Amino acid sequence: MARLLKVFYTRAGRIIINGLWKDNPIFCMVLGICSSLAITNRLENGLAMGAGVTFVLVFSSLFVSLLRKVIPPRARMIAYMVLIATFVICVDQILKAYFPDISKSMGPYVGLIITNCIIMGRAEAFAIKNGPIYSVLDALACGIGYSMTLIILSLVRELLAFGTLAGIKVMPSGWENWVVMASAPGGFMVLAVYLWVMRSLARIQPSKTDV
């Protein structure tokens, strides 16, 4: 137990805890909402989006960190963009080749991983200042923290909207599908409840200017 506690206080341990819990991209920093709502009406889409974002996050953080001494500060935004877009093209091509159904149902949202603020945020806040190993660790923790949220949201929404989990029917026969959960309003409401629960658990203090 003491050894386990010690792990928490190493640098790597802290980075992982922060990514998963204290700085969780969704409920603390409220970043990357667009993709987390638009595609989480089915579990497989949530999983694919989580994996895609984690992949792009890890590789763009790695390369930003490796190139951090070469990238001129004034042109760093463009440099991030090009790196991120390159890895998103990889994800898009992989999805198109191996999972054409998922690729079709996600439509333009695969391309929109480029403008997911989490990736840019981690590059700017962490990878540009730190070495490659810690950057990859940070990206991985953030990516998993993000995927966790996507999976929770899509589980709830798929269950309520279609009565299924990953395509398998689980609700009893009298179950009436709650179709609005699959579209935008349901997404907003489920996320509102999720934010409420998680922010109360994590005891995040709202800023003074917040309504």
Added chain:
Amino acid sequence: METNPILIFIAAVFPHNIALTYILGMCPLIAISKSLKTAFGMGVSVVFVVTSTAIINWLVYNLLLVPFKAEILSYVVFIIMIAASVQLLEMILERFFPALQAVFGIFLPLITVNCIVLAVSLFMVLRKYDFVTTIFFALGSSVGWMLAIVTVAAIRGRLALVSDVPKGLMGAGITMVILGILSLAFMGFAGMVRIQ
């Protein structure tokens, strides 16, 4: 499927509102909707940037990428064109319209990572719009987004005066509830005009 540009415009503002049905551009919608004035400023800047980048990206895609069969590069090219034109716009404003720059200057760097700018370009490719339709679609989408952010800001301003929001729900949470109710209301427009 509808092809009349005017109807595409109406469709993009109401039944296919880019913020409330496609859930795009959420980060600024949450972060900048605290006061009506800044929300309006952000909205106007977005209308301008989205429309001009959609025109540029349509030209680049159809005149450069398609003839050379380089569609795979479209993500990189689009995002670079967006970043470059935002930078250019900032410089033009700084040089010729310093008064406008003082008002809208702070929003411009944020717009580069606003998903709706890229989303409009991606939708335009996906739905194979022609040049005129693209302009009306881009205009409609951005006006629709502006409508959403201004409405949310107005509601939040009123809420700040009278409501007693639970602590965990403050900020992003209550904004999500507002957006949920608004998008339920906008579902009422569904079926008005059909686009793909």
